[in-house]
Amino acid sequence: MSRRILVVDDEEAIREVVRTGLEVVAGWDVDVATDGAQAVASCEADPPDAVLLDVMMPAMDGPATFSRLQENPRTQDVPVIFLTAKVQPPERRRYEELGVAGVLAKPFDPLTLPDQIADLLGWT
Template sequence: MDNPRRILLVDDDSGIREVARTVLEMVGGYDVETAASGLEGLEKARTSPPDAIVLDVMMPGLDGPATFARLQEQPETRDVPVILLTAKTQAADRSRFASMGVAGMLPKPFDPMALCDQIAGMLDWQP
């Protein structure tokens, strides 16, 4: 692909950021930028909107749902699809997140080998 799709990965866990980034770049061929907090993610998304955002739900300070709400308020990031990365997989949590208008949800811990296919499937991206 001449111009790889850009994904912004926002997670406060450096280990998760590193594993996901490596897999998305090496296996998926994506251009991945990372952010360690909701505020950092908002700033990076606003200044250079990615093709998609993978956003951790539970982070200190500005959590995933609050970050998503702010992304929706900004014209630069309103149309960027967001996939939530969450350990909260109870039906009530899934229902609440789905009602927010996110593109999808990935369970935590995720399967690194399935990550690229899962993201591409949720966003309807062709390989």
């Protein structure tokens, strides 16, 4: 089954590595956003099947973006997975307490990333 994922990261190299991994390995459709505001607007216009969201971004970080998505009935059911370099137990617990679908660590292997996402979202 084809899935559509929104990848949100302020670093172009990360967006492109994730996009390539998800498109080539899993055959998913991938949209990208460079910041939280763009992600919220994209999700409101056409909610994706899931969002892969960087935690550390300028202006609106991942948790703030997730909060905005949760406030809107049109986007509140879209599963969000945080992508972050900060994966120490205290940070991971804080992110999970927000209600995200999961947390994935940077750096990641783009070849196994689709399976990790599918496992977190029960798409397997």
